[in-house]
Amino acid sequence: IRYHASPMSIFNGDVLFACPRPAGGMQILVGDFTGHGLPAAIGAMPVAEIFYGMTSKGFSGSDVLREINQKLCRILPVGMFCCAAMIQADFHLNQLQIWNGGLPDGVLLKRNGKSETIASRHLPLGVLGTARFDARMEVFRTEPGDTLLMMTDGVLEAENHRGEMYGEERLKRSLDVAGNTGSPFDAVMTGIHAFTGKQPEQDDVTLLSLEMVEESELEGVSERLPQSALEGPAEWHCVYEIQDRSLGQFSPLPLLLHICMEVPGLRRKSGEIYTLLSELYTNALEHGVLGLSSEWKATPDGFGRYYAERELRLQSVSDHFIRFTLTHTMTAQGGQLTIVCEDSGSGFDYGDVSDAGNESGYSGRGLMLLRKLGHSLTFREYGTRVEIVYDWHFSEVAAREGSTNT
Structure with missing residues (x-):
């Protein structure tokens, strides 16, 4: 990520937030509040709190947008809003x-x-009420x-x-001018400076450049997520079931992650x-x-069809459930988390995916990942019940924390 942020005054009406996601990758918010200076900056603090808090817990960009929009509708005066982009x-x-x-x-x-x-x-955030607000995000392969370039209107103006x-x-x-060899970010900044010369800026100016990289280059980035300062339970058992229409409206993942993160290790x-x-x-x-x-x-066409059909089928889900059973115990070396996931589907032939080298099976990319991260992975009841055992050790946690502190 490269960025340029140039406020007109001490307080900035433009906002730029970035946070790693627990699932990997990044979530970024670029915003431009109406006006300049302190009045425009008032909305920045609650937006930052919502963005970082929800992103670190695993909420999707759409969920974060809905919460921010609802908050801004409540606190901003009439006529004030926030033009924004969620990435x-x-x-x-x-x-x-x-x-x-x-x-x-x-x-x-x-x-x-x-x-x-x-x-x-x-429309910008803070304009439409919850019922009319559309938080759907476009997918780009x-x-x-x-390289992605996003900017506030101060760049063009x-x-x-x-x-x-x-x-x-x-x-x-x-x-x-940047072409295939130069940096788009540098090209735009050079162009702006050459065009404006020493002319004072008339608006807050924010330019963001995000370059896509190989996932291996970002190993460990999620470890920089903010952690709770509270001590939590170490020995516990939890069953959580989500049913019917809620399957299409609600993700249980942030809640389940939050429960697991109460264990300090x-x-x-x-x-x-x-x-x-x-x-x-x-x-x-x-x-x-x-x-x-x-x-x-x-295929690219099939990829689009897959997610279009996913949204269509989610609208008519009934008589179905997904149940998580989580159990955590302490061991001499650290702890063990057992996760059981059950669903009401018709199952599949899990014998076809018993080979750990087969990435096209149960979850495509996911099967090898599950086997790599877990101590054991077991399919039962025609594949409608999956159990994974995850072991963690005190030495690994201490080593990572020591590396971070260094």
């Missing part, structure tokens, strides 16, 4: 999910020289080396000494725990309850 970057799936509400069009610059426009398709604005055409020319394992919970829940929901086929995601 959810997944470096494992090589995709971006983006919501743009009122910011200038962003640009996704492909490594092969092509580009995609990230258009604003929503990417490759390592692709930067003026020279003649009162002319930088504008979209000059922005495009700056990106053309597990707090530094949040990324791995979330991955286990997420893979189990996604497989149970998409392949068990909804009956979707992973083979559809083998």
Whole structure:
């Protein structure tokens, strides 16, 4: 991530937040509140609290947007709002999910020289009530080396000494100069500075550049998530079941992760725990309850069909459930977390995925990941019951914390 943030005054109406997700990847929010200075900055603190708090617990970008919008509708005076873009970057799936509400069009610059426009398709945050607010995010397929540029309107409205604005055409020319070899971020900043000269800025200016990278380059980033200062239970058993329409409206993952993170030794394992919970829940929901086929995601067209069909089937889910049973015990070396995930689907032939080297089985990418992270992985009852045992050790936690403190 590279960024430029230049406020007109001490207090900034533009906001830029970024936080690693427990499941891996990053969540980023770019915002531009109405006006300048202190009045425009008032909304920044509650937005920051919601963004970092919910992202670190595993909530999706859409969930965070709904909560921020509801908060701003309550606290902002009439006529004030926040133009914003939410970016959810997944470096494992090589995709971006983006919501743009009122910011200038962003640009996704492909490594092969092509580009995609990230258009604003929503009203700003703090305008619509909960019932009318649309938090759906667009999905963009990417490759390592692709670069996303997002900006506030201060970039396009930067003026020279003649009162002319930088504008979209000059922005495009700056990106053309960058070509396939130069940095788009540097090209735009150079273009703005050459155009405005020493002219004072007329607005807060924020420019964000996000480069997609190989997932291996981000190993351990989730360990920087904020941790609770409270001590929690070490020996416990929990059963949580989600049913029928709630399967399409609510994700139990943040709640389950929060319960697990109450164990002090597990707090530094949040990324791995979330991955286990997420893979189990996604497989149970998409392949068990909804009956979707992973083979559809083998092609770009099939990928779109898969998620379109997923949304369609979620609207009519009935007489189904997904049940999590979690048990944690302490051991001499650390602790053991046993996770059992059951669903009401028709199951599958789990004998076809018994080979750990087969990535196209139960969850595609997930099976090898589950086997790698867990001490054991067991399928039962025609694949509708999956049990995984996760062992953690005090020495690993201490070593990671010592490395972080250093």
